[in-house]
Amino acid sequence: MADKSKRNIEPHVRVDRLREEHEQVVKGCDEQILHWKKVSGDYEALDDRLRTLPDHLSYEVMVPFGPLAFMPGKLVHTNEVTVLLGDNWFAKCSAKQAQRIVDHRVKYVKGELDDLLKTRKNFEARVGFTEELEKLSNKGSYVDIREEDRNKETVVTKGKQRVAHKPKSKPKLDTVLDLEEVEEEGKGVEGNEEYCKILSEEELWARLDQLEKLEEQQDEEDRLSDTGDTNGEDTTTSSSSEEEKEADCSQPENEPAPKTSWATNGPANGQLNSQGAPGGDTTKDEEEHEEEADCLPTIYFSHTVEPKKVRINTGKNTTLKFSERKEHSLTHSKRKKKNGTNGHSHHELHKISSPVDIYRLFVDVKNGEPVPRKSILKSRSRENSVCSDTSESSAADFDERRLICRNLSHDDAPHSDTSDGITEEDSPTAALSRAPSRFEAFSGTVVEKDPMPTAVPHLTIAPPALPTILERKQEEVTTDAVPPMEPPKRVSKFKAGRLHR
Amino acid sequence: MAEALQKKLQSELEKYKQMQKDVSKSMSARQKLEAQLTENNIVKEELDLMESANTVYKLIGPVLVKQDLDEAKATVAKRLEYINGEIQRYETLLKEMEKKSEQHREVLSSLQQEYQKAQGRAVGKV
Numbered sequence: 001m002a003d004k005s006k007r008n009i010e011p012h013v014r015v016d017r018l019r020e021e022h023e024q025v026v027k028g029c030d031e032q033i034l035h036w037k038k039v040s041g042d043y044e045a046l047d048d049r050l051r052t053l054p055d056h057l058s059y060e061v062m063v064p065f066g067p068l069a070f071m072p073g074k075l076v077h078t079n080e081v082t083v084l085l086g087d088n089w090f091a092k093c094s095a096k097q098a099q100r101i102v103d104h105r106v107k108y109v110k111g112e113l114d115d116l117l118k119t120r121k122n123f124e125a126r127v128g129f130t131e132e133l134e135k136l137s138n139k140g141s142y143v144d145i146r147e148e149d150r151n152k153e154t155v156v157t158k159g160k161q162r163v164a165h166k167p168k169s170k171p172k173l174d175t176v177l178d179l180e181e182v183e184e185e186g187k188g189v190e191g192n193e194e195y196c197k198i199l200s201e202e203e204l205w206a207r208l209d210q211l212e213k214l215e216e217q218q219d220e221e222d223r224l225s226d227t228g229d230t231n232g233e234d235t236t237t238s239s240s241s242e243e244e245k246e247a248d249c250s251q252p253e254n255e256p257a258p259k260t261s262w263a264t265n266g267p268a269n270g271q272l273n274s275q276g277a278p279g280g281d282t283t284k285d286e287e288e289h290e291e292e293a294d295c296l297p298t299i300y301f302s303h304t305v306e307p308k309k310v311r312i313n314t315g316k317n318t319t320l321k322f323s324e325r326k327e328h329s330l331t332h333s334k335r336k337k338k339n340g341t342n343g344h345s346h347h348e349l350h351k352i353s354s355p356v357d358i359y360r361l362f363v364d365v366k367n368g369e370p371v372p373r374k375s376i377l378k379s380r381s382r383e384n385s386v387c388s389d390t391s392e393s394s395a396a397d398f399d400e401r402r403l404i405c406r407n408l409s410h411d412d413a414p415h416s417d418t419s420d421g422i423t424e425e426d427s428p429t430a431a432l433s434r435a436p437s438r439f440e441a442f443s444g445t446v447v448e449k450d451p452m453p454t455a456v457p458h459l460t461i462a463p464p465a466l467p468t469i470l471e472r473k474q475e476e477v478t479t480d481a482v483p484p485m486e487p488p489k490r491v492s493k494f495k496a497g498r499l500h501r
Numbered sequence: 502m503a504e505a506l507q508k509k510l511q512s513e514l515e516k517y518k519q520m521q522k523d524v525s526k527s528m529s530a531r532q533k534l535e536a537q538l539t540e541n542n543i544v545k546e547e548l549d550l551m552e553s554a555n556t557v558y559k560l561i562g563p564v565l566v567k568q569d570l571d572e573a574k575a576t577v578a579k580r581l582e583y584i585n586g587e588i589q590r591y592e593t594l595l596k597e598m599e600k601k602s603e604q605h606r607e608v609l610s611s612l613q614q615e616y617q618k619a620q621g622r623a624v625g626k627v
Binding site: 089090100104105 | 551
């Protein structure tokens with residue numbers, strides 16, 4: 001209570017003091033102004049006297065003689081004045097000069113007076129302000145105290161909230177870990193779901209890239225006048241892929257590792273294709289569908305030099321594809337299940353106990369033996385390449401449409417790999433001829449990794465298969481190596497592919 | 502404990518008071534210098550109004566000593582320089598003193614707190 005009373009009193013005292021100080025300043029100013037006014041008055045009198053002084057040669061004056069007495073005297077040398085300049089300096093000068101000096105001093109005095117008046121005004125205003133402040137502080141002192149209390153309370157609450165947050169977040173992680181462990185042990189449904197989550201991260205990355213490209217594509221298309229067909233394609237593809245995802249997640253039991261199924265989907269289809277080449281229609285369509293979903297954006301729009309022409313050409317084909325896809329989406333779902341089983345087999349080999357194990361899930365089967373994938377970044381790039389693989393089929397379709405523009409766009413090199421894989425089933429010779437030309441740019445980097453030309457049938461199975469494909473292609477390239485031939489051959493190829501369909 | 506603190510506090514307080522005195526002294530000196538500066542400025546300006554025919558005197562003690570006008574001007578200029586230098590010197594001096602007094606004040610406040618604590622403890626013990 002004592003504190004409070006003190007607090008209440010203090011501001012008053014302070015404000016009072018402030019006001020007093022201000023008032024004192026004002027008072028001082030007033031005094032000084034009076035003083036300077038007197039001085040200026042004196043100087044005016046002096047000025048008068050000096051003006052009239054030299055009028056006569058002499059004056060009869062009473063000279064002060066000590067403090068008590070005056071003496072009659074005579075003032076002579078009326079035009080000769082000794083002026084005290086200040087600091088004990090004197091100067092003998094005429095009355096006129098003295099007048100000038102007086103004028104100078106009067107000027108100074110006036111300046112001084114002006115300054116004082118200003119300061120007084122200033123402080124008078126401040127006095128008014130302090131009076132207002134006093135009133136305000138009188139009214140507001142209690143409120144201030146209350147506010148302080150509130151602040152303290154809020155701080156306390158903040159601390160509590162913070163404490164509460166941490167435990168919540170931590171348990172989640174624990175549960176996740178637990179779930180993973182459970183998965184390891186029992187491989188229950190929950191575990192599979194966990195897989196879904198974990199796997200979906202990588203998936204998501206691939207998907208994000210895809211979507212980005214789709215966006216770019218769409219933007220370009222928006223710019224271009226003929227948007228309709230291609231846009232429809234894109235949307236459908238994206239939606240279909242999403243559906244795939246959802247389906248994977250929703251059927252955890254069928255597909256224990258949906259991620260793997262995603263990653264391996266392309267390859268699995270490839271296997272199917274290779275196996276069921278004669279049965280071609282459904283499998284091929286499926287593949288195309290998937291591939292397009294994965295890779296369309298990457299293939300086309302990132303690299304094409306002249307997107308406009310391409311699109312125009314593609315328009316019809318895309319529409320055709322559209323219809324095809326719809327037909328085959330049903331078959332696709334069936335396929336998925338098959339893929340899922342495949343993925344499952346790979347998957348069971350490895351238990352996930354740490355993030356490292358996740359990568360083992362993405363096993364690529366080469367020649368019937370599982371080959372571990374490389375790190376995420378590499379795998380990601382590979383995934384992209386995989387996408388390109390799958391997309392290649394679509395790319396091939398585009399190529400058909402593009403025929404005219406072919407010469408301009410050499411960018412397709414990456415896509416060509418995939419296209420080869422697909423085309424092999426349909427028309428191997430055409431694929432061979434086509435691949436080499438595009439391939440040249442790509443060959444150096446990829447070839448060295450997988451020296452497995454025999455894996456050709458398996459190529460489609462897994463992303464790592466890509467390099468093998470490339471090698472093959474290279475070999476083919478070396479043998480065939482007919483870059484100038486590209487445009488006509490391609491045409492023939494695609495036509496052949498269509499016929500097959 | 503409390504007594505020792507009190508003694509220390511007292512001595513510090515004395516020092517602080519002394520310092521405050523010094524500050525005010527140099528402050529007043531500075532003000533004087535300021536006044537002299539303005540005065541000399543006026544003198545200089547008025548000397549500029551003089552002509553060579555005018556005789557200038559310097560009051561030295563009870564006597565007026567005749568001075569040459571140019572000489573007088575030079576001396577006044579020198580005087581002005583000197584005064585300006587003095588003012589600057591006092592300025593720095595005042596700053597230093599303010600710093601010191603600030604430190605002193607802090608020391609004093611901490612000492613006061615300690616003293617109060619000690620007192621409180623003593624009371625509690627008692």
